[in-house]
Every structure is written in C-alpha cells, then in structure tokens.
Amino acid sequence: MVKLAAKCILAGDPAVGKTALVQMFRSDGTHFQKNYTLTTGVDLVVKTVPVLDTNDSVELFIFDSAGKELFSEMLDKLWENPNVLCLVYDVTNEQSFNSCTKWLEKVRAQTPGTFLPGVLVGTKTDLAGRRTVDTAQAQAWALGQGLEFFETSVMVWWCVPVILPLRRLKWEDKVFKASMDYIARPYLKLMIMPMVMLVVVMVVMMMVVVMIIMVIMVMVMIIVMIMMMMVVMMVVIVVMIVMIMVMMVMMVVVMVIMVVMMMMMVVMVMIEMMVTMVVMVVMIVMMVTVVVIVMVVVMMMVLVARDVTQESAYLVHSTLN
The missing domain is CATH 1.20.5 (Single alpha-helices involved in coiled-coils or other helix-helix interfaces)
Structure with missing residues (x-):
C-alpha cells in the first residue's frame, strides 16, 4: 500500500463556487456553504482520496485560491511545484469561462516544460435557465488543453464525480511521493x-x-x-x-x-x-x-465762771457790807 501526496491548485474567477465545491468535497456533501465568503489569498484543504483499482491513496493538498487580481502576487508564491490543477467556471457566466485560459497559463507557468494534469469543472448547473456556456464548447476547450471535463451543481451535491477525472489520472506518472513539508512549504513560507x-x-x-x-x-x-x-x-x-x-x-x-x-x-x-x-x-x-x-x-464754762464771779462778787460785797 502506497500513500502519495499531491498538491492541487483550485483556480478560477471570483464567485464561481470554488470554496463551496471544495468544502462539499471535503465534507462528503455534509457541509454546504450558503453564504458567499471572499477568499483572501489561499485556504488549504486536505483530503485523502483512494486511487481506483488499487490499495493506494493520494493525500490531496487543495489550495483554494482567491480569484481577485489583488492576491495574484501571493498566488505566485503559493503555487510553486503543483501536481494537479482544477479549473472552475460558472456555466451562467461566460466571462468566467473565458478567464480559464488566463488561469491555465498562470498555473502552468509554475511548471515550465512539464505537463500538468487537471480537470475543468463547470458549476451551478442547477441554474439551467441562466446558462450561457454550452457544455460541448467547454468540453471541446478542455480536450484541447489536455484537461478532463465535468459539470456539477454544489446545490444538489454532484461533487463526488468531480474527483473521478482526477482519480483516472495516471498517478504513478504524474504525482510525486512527497512529504507534507514539501507540499505545504510554499503555503507555510508565505504564512x-x-x-x-x-x-x-x-x-x-x-x-x-x-x-x-x-x-x-x-x-x-x-x-x-x-x-x-x-x-x-x-x-x-x-x-x-x-x-x-x-x-x-x-x-x-x-x-x-x-x-x-x-x-x-x-x-x-x-x-x-x-x-x-x-x-x-x-x-x-x-x-x-x-x-x-x-x-x-x-x-457753759463761761456761764459758770460768770455765775461764779458774780456770786463771788456778791459774797465779797456782802462781806464788805
């Protein structure tokens, strides 16, 4: 039993359903993201996928990449040494399909001179009344670029077959045995x-x-x-x-x-x-x-003396007489 590791780049215009697709794939259809959330840079999703008709398995390191040009410089560093490519477009948005050429060239520029296997996935097929991209047109373009082709709708969970084209790739030729350090190095380096x-x-x-x-x-x-x-x-x-x-x-x-x-x-x-x-x-x-x-x-003394004198005089006079 061999366990391989592969770095898968998930690319496409904003709001085509890349994050919803990969989240449904990782949760085996149990987690549906109802609200739109803008991816900033890259979200790393890891899932182990068995290889058909073998006992081997592949540990997919899926780099859910932002579709805004604002994060293009960051993506160049994160996309080093990819092993598998998954291009996503919206079947109701022709511009997102036309942008697939740009995204394919951008990813394959990371592996010059080496063939990069991959798959083209059209999403939102449940909106049949608003479709603007014909299935035959998209399939022809994918065949011309050497890509597998599949259409799906995250709403009704047809995501299981999305990985089938990847499983049908010749893993023994295209996927390198690598450790997590090798796969996640650019992601960790940028982080x-x-x-x-x-x-x-x-x-x-x-x-x-x-x-x-x-x-x-x-x-x-x-x-x-x-x-x-x-x-x-x-x-x-x-x-x-x-x-x-x-x-x-x-x-x-x-x-x-x-x-x-x-x-x-x-x-x-x-x-x-x-x-x-x-x-x-x-x-x-x-x-x-x-x-x-x-x-x-x-x-009184005078009176007494006078009386005495008078009396004496009287006596004397009496005597004399």
Missing part, C-alpha cells in the same frame, strides 16, 4: 510573514496597551496627588479658619473680660469715692459736733 507581522502587531498592541495603562496610572497618580494636595490645602485652610475664629473668639472674650474689669474698676473707684465721701462727711459731722460740743462746753 510566516503574516504570522510574524501578526506577532509584531500583537507585541506593538501590547506595548501600546501597556503604555496606555502606564499613562493612565500616572494620570491617576497625578490626579490622586492633586486631590490629596487639595484635601491637605482644604484641611489647612479649614484649620486656619478655625484658628482665626478661635483667636477672634479669644479676642472677644479678652475684650469682654477687659470691659468687665474696667467696669469693675470703675465701680470700685466709684465705691471708693463714695466711701471716702461718706467718711469725709462723717468726719466733718464729727468735727462739727466736737466743735459744737466744745463751744457748748466753753459757753
């Missing part, structure tokens, strides 16, 4: 740059995120410091206001105390003056009283 770019972008994004986080942290720290300073300033201002108010209260209290003391002093002075005046009045009264008494005494 390295996007992966490197992705890693670089992720690193840059992480650095940017880290820088943004650091800036945010610095800003938060600055804001916190400013807020703390503002709080401290507010506390200081409040303390100063409180101190000023306390000082003002103390000054008022001192002033009240001083006023009270002055009033007390005035009252004391007034009391003292009143006491002095009372004392003086009392002394004057006493002095007057003493004077009056003295005068009364003197007068």
Whole structure:
C-alpha cells in the first residue's frame, strides 16, 4: 500500500463556487456553504482520496485560491511545484469561462516544460435557465488543453464525480511521493510573514496597551496627588479658619473680660469715692459736733465762771457790807 501526496491548485474567477465545491468535497456533501465568503489569498484543504483499482491513496493538498487580481502576487508564491490543477467556471457566466485560459497559463507557468494534469469543472448547473456556456464548447476547450471535463451543481451535491477525472489520472506518472513539508512549504513560507507581522502587531498592541495603562496610572497618580494636595490645602485652610475664629473668639472674650474689669474698676473707684465721701462727711459731722460740743462746753464754762464771779462778787460785797 502506497500513500502519495499531491498538491492541487483550485483556480478560477471570483464567485464561481470554488470554496463551496471544495468544502462539499471535503465534507462528503455534509457541509454546504450558503453564504458567499471572499477568499483572501489561499485556504488549504486536505483530503485523502483512494486511487481506483488499487490499495493506494493520494493525500490531496487543495489550495483554494482567491480569484481577485489583488492576491495574484501571493498566488505566485503559493503555487510553486503543483501536481494537479482544477479549473472552475460558472456555466451562467461566460466571462468566467473565458478567464480559464488566463488561469491555465498562470498555473502552468509554475511548471515550465512539464505537463500538468487537471480537470475543468463547470458549476451551478442547477441554474439551467441562466446558462450561457454550452457544455460541448467547454468540453471541446478542455480536450484541447489536455484537461478532463465535468459539470456539477454544489446545490444538489454532484461533487463526488468531480474527483473521478482526477482519480483516472495516471498517478504513478504524474504525482510525486512527497512529504507534507514539501507540499505545504510554499503555503507555510508565505504564512510566516503574516504570522510574524501578526506577532509584531500583537507585541506593538501590547506595548501600546501597556503604555496606555502606564499613562493612565500616572494620570491617576497625578490626579490622586492633586486631590490629596487639595484635601491637605482644604484641611489647612479649614484649620486656619478655625484658628482665626478661635483667636477672634479669644479676642472677644479678652475684650469682654477687659470691659468687665474696667467696669469693675470703675465701680470700685466709684465705691471708693463714695466711701471716702461718706467718711469725709462723717468726719466733718464729727468735727462739727466736737466743735459744737466744745463751744457748748466753753459757753457753759463761761456761764459758770460768770455765775461764779458774780456770786463771788456778791459774797465779797456782802462781806464788805
């Protein structure tokens, strides 16, 4: 039993059904892609296919290629060393059939001087009312280019026979024994740059995120410091206001105390003056009283002396008489 490996290029214009065809083929008809998705670059699909009338098998590495000219440079690198070609066109789009010549030349340019086996596949045969490419015309063109020919519709899953022309090829002559590294090398080689770019972008994004986080942290720290300073300033201002108010209260209290003391002093002075005046009045009264008494005494003494004198004189006069 021999297991071979083959690189199959799936090429054709955009929207002809290449991706739907290969997805149905890979899933054996269980996965139908309902919505159109633009292929960017190449999608790699791997499926093992048995070779008819043998125990051998071929591991097909199918390069589902984008149909846009935008990706043409990428395709040139991915299409290195192809073994099998599958050209796809839309039976309702004559332009896609006419473009097959261009796609065939582009793929065969990768193997100059070597015959490249392949198959021409017409899709969307379920849209019979919109067909613009005649079956005989397409078959004749495929025969002239040395290609197998088949028409199918992904809608009704006629994709199993699509691989039959590939199975009928002489694998022992056209397919090389190769490892996965050999088959996938161009694909991996081209994918390295996007992966490197992705890693670089992720690193840059992480650095940017880290820088943004650091800036945010610095800003938060600055804001916190400013807020703390503002709080401290507010506390200081409040303390100063409180101190000023306390000082003002103390000054008022001192002033009240001083006023009270002055009033007390005035009252004391007034009391003292009143006491002095009372004392003086009392002394004057006493002095007057003493004077009056003295005068009364003197007068009494004078009267007594006069009486005594008169009495003496009377006695003397009496005696004399």
